[in-house]
Amino acid sequence: METKTYIAAVRKAADFVRLKAPGFTPQVAVILGSGLAQAVPPLEAAVTIPYGDIPGFPRTTVAGHMGKLVLGRLHGKSVAVMQGRFHYYEGHSMAEIALPLRMLQGLGLKTVFLTAAVGSVREEIKPGHFVALTDHINLMGSNPLRGFHEQEFGTMFPDLGNAYDADLRRQVLEICRQRGLAAHAGVYAAVCGPAYETPAEIRAFRSWGADVVGMSIVTESIPARQMGVKVAAVAWISNMCSGMKGASLNHAEVLELGAKVSGGLRLVLDDFIKIA
Numbered sequence: 001m002e003t004k005t006y007i008a009a010v011r012k013a014a015d016f017v018r019l020k021a022p023g024f025t026p027q028v029a030v031i032l033g034s035g036l037a038q039a040v041p042p043l044e045a046a047v048t049i050p051y052g053d054i055p056g057f058p059r060t061t062v063a064g065h066m067g068k069l070v071l072g073r074l075h076g077k078s079v080a081v082m083q084g085r086f087h088y089y090e091g092h093s094m095a096e097i098a099l100p101l102r103m104l105q106g107l108g109l110k111t112v113f114l115t116a117a118v119g120s121v122r123e124e125i126k127p128g129h130f131v132a133l134t135d136h137i138n139l140m141g142s143n144p145l146r147g148f149h150e151q152e153f154g155t156m157f158p159d160l161g162n163a164y165d166a167d168l169r170r171q172v173l174e175i176c177r178q179r180g181l182a183a184h185a186g187v188y189a190a191v192c193g194p195a196y197e198t199p200a201e202i203r204a205f206r207s208w209g210a211d212v213v214g215m216s217i218v219t220e221s222i223p224a225r226q227m228g229v230k231v232a233a234v235a236w237i238s239n240m241c242s243g244m245k246g247a248s249l250n251h252a253e254v255l256e257l258g259a260k261v262s263g264g265l266r267l268v269l270d271d272f273i274k275i276a
Contacts (some may be wrong), residue, residue, distance in 0.1 A: 003147070003150055006095055006099075007150060007152060008100055009055070009056040009099065010056070010102045010103050010106060011106065011129075012043075012055045012056060013056045013057065013099065013100070013103040013191070014103045014106040014107055015056050016055050017049065017052075017054065017069070017071070017107065017276065018107070019072045020071075021047045021048055022051050024047075024071050024078060024080075024107065025078055025107055025108035026071070026078050026104055026107055026108060026109045027077045027078045027079070027081065027108075027109075027110060027276065028077055028078075028079050028080070028110075028111050028113060028189060028210070028272075028273055028276045029079070029080040029081070029082065029101075029104050029109050029111070029112045029113070030079065030080070030081045030082070030102075030112075030115070030269060031082045031085050031112065031113070031114050031115065031220060032081065032082060032083050032084065032085070032115055033085065033114075033115045033116035033117050033236075036083075036115055036117075036261075036262055037066045037083050037084070037262075037266060038237075038259070038262045038266070039115070039265040039266050040070075040079075040081050040266065040269055041074060041266055041269070041270050043070060043071075043072025043073060043074050043079055043081070043169065043198070044073045044074065045072050045073055046070055046071065046072035046074055047070070047071045047072065047206065048068055048070050048071075049068065049069045049070075049071070050067060050068055050069075050070070050201075051067040051068065051084070052067065052071065054069065054100075054103075055072075056097055056099055056103075056142070056261035057099070057100060058086045058090075058092045058096050058097070058099075060084045060085075060086065060090075064123070064202050066083040066084045067084045068083040068084070069081070069082055069083075069100075070083060074270070074273050075270075075273050075274045077273055077276065078254060079273060080104055080107075080109070082100060085097075085216060085220070086100075087193065087194075087215055087216055087219075087237055088140060088142070088192050088193070088215070088219060089127060089192055089193040089194040089215060093113065094142050094143065094146065094219055095144065095147070095222070095240070096143035097144065097219040098144045098219060098220065098223040100222055101220050101223055101227075101229075102223060102227065103151065104172075105224075105227045107228055107230055110229060110230065111168070111229065111230045111231075111232070111276055112220070112224050112229050112230070112231055112234075113232045113234070113269065113272060113276075114217055114220055114221060114231060114232070114233040114234070115234055115235070115236070115265065116205040116214050116216050116217050116233075116236065117214065117234045117235070117236060117238040118131070118188065118212040118213060118214035118235040118236070118237060119196070119197070119202075119212065119214070119237070119238065119239050119240065119241040119242075120211070120212055120237045120239070120240050120241060120244075121189075121202050121205050121206045121210075121211060121212065121213060121241050121244070122186075122209055123240075123244070123245070124184075124205070125184055125186065125212065125237055126182070126237060127155070127237045127238060127239055127240065128182070128236070128237060128241075128260070128261055129182040129183065129234075129237045129264070130165075130176055130181060130182065130183040130184070130186050130234055130235070130236055130237075130261075130264070130268070131174045131183070131184045131185070131186040131188075131211060131212050131234070131235045131236065131237065132141065132169045132173050132176075132183060132184070132186075132232070132233070132234050133164065133169070133185075133186065133187070133188050133217070133233040133234070134164055134169065134185050134186060134187055135166045135187045135188070135189040136163065136164075136187065136189070136190055136218050136221065137187065137188070137189045137190065137205070137208060137210055138190050138218050138222075139190055139191050139192075139205075140190050140191060140192045140218065140219075141192060142192075144220075144222050144223050145158070145222060145223065145226055148159050153223070153226055153227055154226040154227050154228060155226065158173075158222070158225050158226040159225075160222070160225060163222070163225050163231060164221065164223055164231050164232065164233050165199070165230045165231055165232060168230060168231075168232035168276075169185065169232060170266065170274060171272065171275060172232055172234055172250065173185060175268050175271045175272060176268060179264065179267050179268065179271070181264050181267075181268065183247075185210070185270075186211030186212055186235075187209055187211050187212075188210070188211075188212055188213070188214060188217055188218070188233070188235065189205045189209050189210035189212070189213040190213075190214060190215070190216070190217060190218040190219075191213060191214075191215055193215035194215065195266050196241075196242055197213060197241060197242055198242055198243075198244075199242045199243025201242075202238065202241040202242055202243050202244065203243070206220050212235050212237065214235060215240060216235055217235070221233060230266045234265070234268065236261050236265065
């Protein structure tokens with residue numbers, strides 16, 4: 001897709017959302033990963049828009065991703081919730097995956113809270129735990145900024161030194177502590193999937209400093225930072241990775257555990273939105 005065509009698609013999606021929710025300017029957006037459809041508290045005056053109705057939005061194909069954009073208010077804040085995301089392994093281009101976030105930024109978004117199901121490469125980080133991301137290692141073989149250098153989206157060469165905002169991360173970890181939830185700070189290794197990783201790959205990721213591994217996040221965090229949107233990212237551990245003790249790699253089990261951890265994440269999001 002040419003850059004001008006892409007920009008037009010972003011604007012068309014934003015115009016459509018404005019028609020459905022006049023005057024809505026999201027202060028915070030939440031993007032929900034696998035199994036977390038019920039993790040956000042109910043929003044006041046909510047407007048729900050199926051992804052399939054929004055011009056330019058891809059189609060979700062992964063179980064556990066509802067494919068709905070919910071707009072409303074919580075604790076006096078305007079909040080946009082994406083119930084489900086798009087993945088590189090589904091065949092979408094990086095530009096398509098970034099389009100919803102670019103659309104939300106066009107509506108005025110300042111802060112995004114990313115979530116995802118991940119595998120742990122560290123014995124001490126167990127299934128059901130949370131990890132507030134400090135950094136990432138992009139092993140996806142591509143970058144969502146490739147080919148789109150319009151000033152409207154920000155600089156061609158964004159600084160990712162604070163890709164995952166340090167202040168927001170401290171707030172998230174403090175919220176988890178106060179709520180009695182097991183939480184760590186850690187580095188995310190991003191792979192394109194959809195196959196789970198091999199034991200040799202997991203050993204390599206661990207040696208490079210990764211703490212968790214997943215198939216999303218960077219496709220959203222990089223364009224967010226290019227556009228000046230602050231990023232908080234919290235992954236939940238769905239499984240121990242291949243070759244590790246207790247490893248069990250099954251997407252149905254990911255969804256089952258996700259339903260269980262949603263309650264804890266709902267509390268974290270509720271507290272986070274209060275202070276965001």
